[in-house]
Amino acid sequence: MSKIKNAFTNGKAFIAFITCGDPDLETTKEAVIAAVNGGADLIELGIPFSDPTAEGPVIQGANLRALSGGVTTDKIFDFVVDLRKSVSVPMVFMTYANVVFSYGSEEFIKRCNEIGMDGLILPDLPFEEKEEFEEVCNKYDVDLVSLIAPTSEKRISMIAKEAKGFIYVVSSLGVTGTRSSITTDLDSIVKLIRESSDVPCAIGFGISTPEQASKYSKIADGVIVGSAIIKLLEKHGKDAPKYVEEYVHSMKAAM
Amino acid sequence: MSNSRGRFGVHGGQYIPETLMNAVIELEEAYNHYKDDPEFNRELTELLNEYAGRPSRLYYAEKMTKDLGGAKIYLKREDLNHTGAHKINNVLGQALLAKKMGKTRLIAETGAGQHGVATATAAALMGMECVVFMGEEDTKRQALNVYKMRLLGAEVIPVTTGTATLKDAVSEAMREWTSRIDDTHYCLGSVMGPHPFPTIVRDFQAVISKEIKEQMLEKEGRLPDTVIACVGGGSNAIGTFYNFIEDESVQLIGCEAAGRGIDTFETAATINTGRLGIFHGMKSYFCQDKYGQIAPVYSISAGLDYPGIGPEHAYLHDIHRAEYVAITDDEAVNAFEYLSRTEGIIPAIESSHALAHAMKIAPTMDKDKIIVVTISGRGDKDCAAIARYRGEIIEE
Numbered sequence: 216m217s218k219i220k221n222a223f224t225n226g227k228a229f230i231a232f233i234t235c236g237d238p239d240l241e242t243t244k245e246a247v248i249a250a251v252n253g254g255a256d257l258i259e260l261g262i263p264f265s266d267p268t269a270e271g272p273v274i275q276g277a278n279l280r281a282l283s284g285g286v287t288t289d290k291i292f293d294f295v296v297d298l299r300k301s302v303s304v305p306m307v308f309m310t311y312a313n314v315v316f317s318y319g320s321e322e323f324i325k326r327c328n329e330i331g332m333d334g335l336i337l338p339d340l341p342f343e344e345k346e347e348f349e350e351v352c353n354k355y356d357v358d359l360v361s362l363i364a365p366t367s368e369k370r371i372s373m374i375a376k377e378a379k380g381f382i383y384v385v386s387s388l389g390v391t392g393t394r395s396s397i398t399t400d401l402d403s404i405v406k407l408i409r410e411s412s413d414v415p416c417a418i419g420f421g422i423s424t425p426e427q428a429s430k431y432s433k434i435a436d437g438v439i440v441g442s443a444i445i446k447l448l449e450k451h452g453k454d455a456p457k458y459v460e461e462y463v464h465s466m467k468a469a470m
Numbered sequence: 471m472s473n474s475r476g477r478f479g480v481h482g483g484q485y486i487p488e489t490l491m492n493a494v495i496e497l498e499e500a501y502n503h504y505k506d507d508p509e510f511n512r513e514l515t516e517l518l519n520e521y522a523g524r525p526s527r528l529y530y531a532e533k534m535t536k537d538l539g540g541a542k543i544y545l546k547r548e549d550l551n552h553t554g555a556h557k558i559n560n561v562l563g564q565a566l567l568a569k570k571m572g573k574t575r576l577i578a579e580t581g582a583g584q585h586g587v588a589t590a591t592a593a594a595l596m597g598m599e600c601v602v603f604m605g606e607e608d609t610k611r612q613a614l615n616v617y618k619m620r621l622l623g624a625e626v627i628p629v630t631t632g633t634a635t636l637k638d639a640v641s642e643a644m645r646e647w648t649s650r651i652d653d654t655h656y657c658l659g660s661v662m663g664p665h666p667f668p669t670i671v672r673d674f675q676a677v678i679s680k681e682i683k684e685q686m687l688e689k690e691g692r693l694p695d696t697v698i699a700c701v702g703g704g705s706n707a708i709g710t711f712y713n714f715i716e717d718e719s720v721q722l723i724g725c726e727a728a729g730r731g732i733d734t735f736e737t738a739a740t741i742n743t744g745r746l747g748i749f750h751g752m753k754s755y756f757c758q759d760k761y762g763q764i765a766p767v768y769s770i771s772a773g774l775d776y777p778g779i780g781p782e783h784a785y786l787h788d789i790h791r792a793e794y795v796a797i798t799d800d801e802a803v804n805a806f807e808y809l810s811r812t813e814g815i816i817p818a819i820e821s822s823h824a825l826a827h828a829m830k831i832a833p834t835m836d837k838d839k840i841i842v843v844t845i846s847g848r849g850d851k852d853c854a855a856i857a858r859y860r861g862e863i864i865e866e
Contacts, residue, residue: 265763266632266749268641269487269648275631288761312485312748317762339485339748343473364489366651374488388489389649 217358218305218333219380222257223415227470228381228437229254229428230417231444231463232309234261234277236286240294242453244301249456250444251304253463257381258302259336259439262291262310269338271392273442276449288318292326299331307334307360307380315348324351334358334380342374352379363408364388365399375412382408384435386420392442394421401434425469432470440466476665479788481781484664486751489648497655498666500571505673510570517562521595522552524559524677528685528842534812541695541835543828546682546844548706549817555847556678556706557588557659563674565592568655575599575654579643581608581636581702582773582820583615584847585659590624592657600624603642605635608772615851633766636702636776640750660703661780664751668780675709682842683713690840696721696831699844700823701794702738702774704783706846711792721793724783725823727769728796738767740779741787741794749777754784770799770859773820773847801826803859806849818847819856 222228231250235243247258263281267274295306308327315323315337327335335357340348345359352359358380363371365388375382384404386397405416418431419439431438447462448455475498476482484494504510518524527547535543548556565576576593578600580586586602593600602619606628609616619626632638640663647656661668661675679697686694697714699707701724714720726739737743740755747756749764757765757777769775779794786792802819805826810816817825821844828843835841849856857864 266637266641268644268750271645282763311762313756313758313762313764315762316748316753317745317758317760338487339751341484341486341488341491343475343491344483344485346473362488364487364491366489366492368492370488370491385487385489388651390645 217356217380219257219307219358222305223381223436225256227432228256228415228417229463229467229470230257230259230437230439231255232259232261232439232441233444234263234274234281235291235294236263236281236284237277237445237448238280238452239284240286240290242448242455244294244298245456246448246459247298248301249460250463251302253460254467255463256304256437258304258306259309260295260306262288262308262314264311264314267311269390271390271442273445273449274391277445288314292330295330295332305333306331307336308332309336312337312340320348320351324355324357327357328355332357334360336360336383338362342370363404365404371404371407372411375408378412378414381415381417382412383439384416384418386418386422391420393423397421401431405435425465428466429469438470476669478782478785481752481754481784482665482668483753484751485748485753486664487648490651493647493651494664494666496571500567501666501670504567504570510566514563514566517566518559518677522558522562523550525681526550528682528689530689531813534809537812538829538832540833540837541839541841542837543832544694544840544842545815546678546710546842548678549821549845549848553584553588553591554850555584555588555818556675556709557585558591559677559709560659560671560674560705561585561588561592561657564655564657564670565596565598568657569596569598571655573653573655576657577601577603577643577646577654578657578659579636579639580604580659581639581775582771582818582851583608583612583619584773586624586626587615587618587622589657590619590622593624594622601646602626603629603639603646605633605639606630607634608636611772611855612851636772637764644750660705661708661782662703662750662752662778668752668782671705672708672712672782675705676712678706678709678844679711679713682710686842693717693720694840694842695719696723696839696841698723698725698824698828698841700725700774700820700846701779701783702727702776702820703778704780706844708780708782710844711786715791722786722791723827724792724794725797725827726794727771727774727823728798729768729770731798732796736768738769738775738777739796740777742796744777752781754781755779770802770855771819771823773818774823795827797823797826803856805829806852806856815845816849817845818849819852821846
């Protein structure tokens with residue numbers, strides 16, 4: 216049983232996404248600690264990719280800033296070793312299939328296990344393609360997180376049945392980024408998931424305000440926030456951590 | 471990989487966000503339904519013949535042949551198609567399919583602008599809305615095509631992310647498709663992306679080799695010895711190769727863009743410099759660094775300036791059925807000028823990569839050998855850029 220489950224034992228889970236190396240790894244470390252102090256139950260660490268096709272402009276910008284700052288997969292692995300000395304909440308990597316594949320899937324996932332990463336999210340890896348990665352993830356006890364989208368419809372039960380760690384429920388069509396309103400019938404989607412799985416569900420894409428956090432944490436077991444946190448890093452740079460802590464606190468308090 | 475669909479050896483597959491999965495499944499089902507439907511095929515053939523001007527000519531380049539002094543050279547004149555390139559073959563097929571599926575809006579990526587112009591054309595003809603994503607760098611290199619697309623009623627969105635070229639246009643078109651699926655078909659322009667695109671685009675482009683075969687049998691009573699085409703994503707090349715894959719006597723050669731050379735970073739030669747990866751929905755070869763970051767590739771040709779190659783080409787390379795060579799900017803520009811002077815045909819700078827290789831190998835081959843070079847498009851769009859390459863500024 217992976218540690219990810221622990222993230223859902225402290226009321227509804229607040230999941231914070233932070234891109235490693237934006238603007239540098241020292242700031243990422245401070246921002247992660249700040250998010251945890253603010254009440255984050257699970258941390259998604261983004262490994263930047265040159266062409267993040269599932270991201271909106273905000274997270275694309277974070278990827279670019281991080282890469283131009285010289286961050287690499289190996290530097291991020293070393294960084295996590297250091298980060299784990301201060302952070303005990305579950306953590307997962309969020310990156311693109313090529314970053315893992317090109318490193319050598321086995322080597323990458325084995326390393327995740329060694330440094331204390333609990334899961335892996337690959338937004339360009341649908342159910343049909345997961346097997347080659349999942350076999351290795353299972354071997355090293357790293358949860359390969361499944362995503363379910365507003366368009367999944369008849370695929371929901373097939374995906375939910377094999378889900379591990381938590382289920383990432385994509386709130387809206389399109390790419391990541393804050394949204395003023397979400398029109399998807401998330402209630403029905405979560406109910407369908409519940410028929411096939413008791414793995415916790417967290418809703419992400421477009422959530423930024425305490426009102427949204429309150430609303431969607433009633434539907435699911437947690438919410439995922441990325442772009443709103445990245446915007447703080449973009450705006451405040453090295454000074455961002457204290458704003459991140461404040462922000463996460465306001466979100467968690469609303470849930 | 472038991473659930474994976476659309477594989478060519480290890481290549482291909484469907485590496486896309488869950489949000490798009492039902493869209494590609496729906497597309498595959500529709501395609502499987504219509505590809506053998508007589509009415510669909512009748513309509514498509516009529517569009518290809520009456521509207522696009524097929525079959526395209528297989529022209530014996532006698533002066534070029536005599537000048538090079540070796541193998542006999544034929545040119546497959548895809549440049550004579552309506553809109554000036556092979557791209558229309560695929561676009562008419564996909565637009566007709568999209569229409570049958572009830573879609574009312576086409577989106578597309580474009581590099582040189584030929585696929586964008588073809589998509590805008592088909593959208594105008596079929597009364598569909600059209601949005602084309604084009605790297606901002608390419609909108610500058612190919613300003614005339616941007617104007618044509620707008621003239622045809624399409625919206626052109628300059629893409630400023632990444633290297634602002636073809637790969638970024640593909641990424642942006644994919645992002646757009648995830649946000650609007652119901653009424654929108656992504657009219658992908660090459661044999662790349664997630665299944666079923668590599669198969670659909672190949673089937674619609676296979677008309678090129680079907681015609682070459684028939685025309686060659688009629689003119690020479692036999693198959694060619696070598697067929698050559700340029701390769702970016704690889705749609706005109708797979709179209710040129712496809713009906714010859716089983717004919718083992720026919721040598722298949724794809725010409726990649728070496729840019730300033732495959733020993734430099736300013737190259738787009740995927741097979742020659744890339745390695746296996748996963749990007750833009752497919753497993754194939756990609757130009758990338760050791761951590762899997764996609765390389766900022768370069769070529770003088772906006773249409774070949776792409777860091778990947780279609781999965782079927784990757785497979786043909788793996789099994790040694792096709793050979794992929796790299797042609798530099800310089801060699802392509804020389805070929806561009808050579809064909810213009812020698813045969814009075816101005817080829818696209820993309821197609822000039824294929825010509826450049828024919829110019830290298832024809833003199834080494836016997837006079838009874840036959841080479842077919844696919845001229846994938848016409849070169850009007852490239853004149854200003856080539857003039858600039860030669861240090862001459864022309865005002866249009």
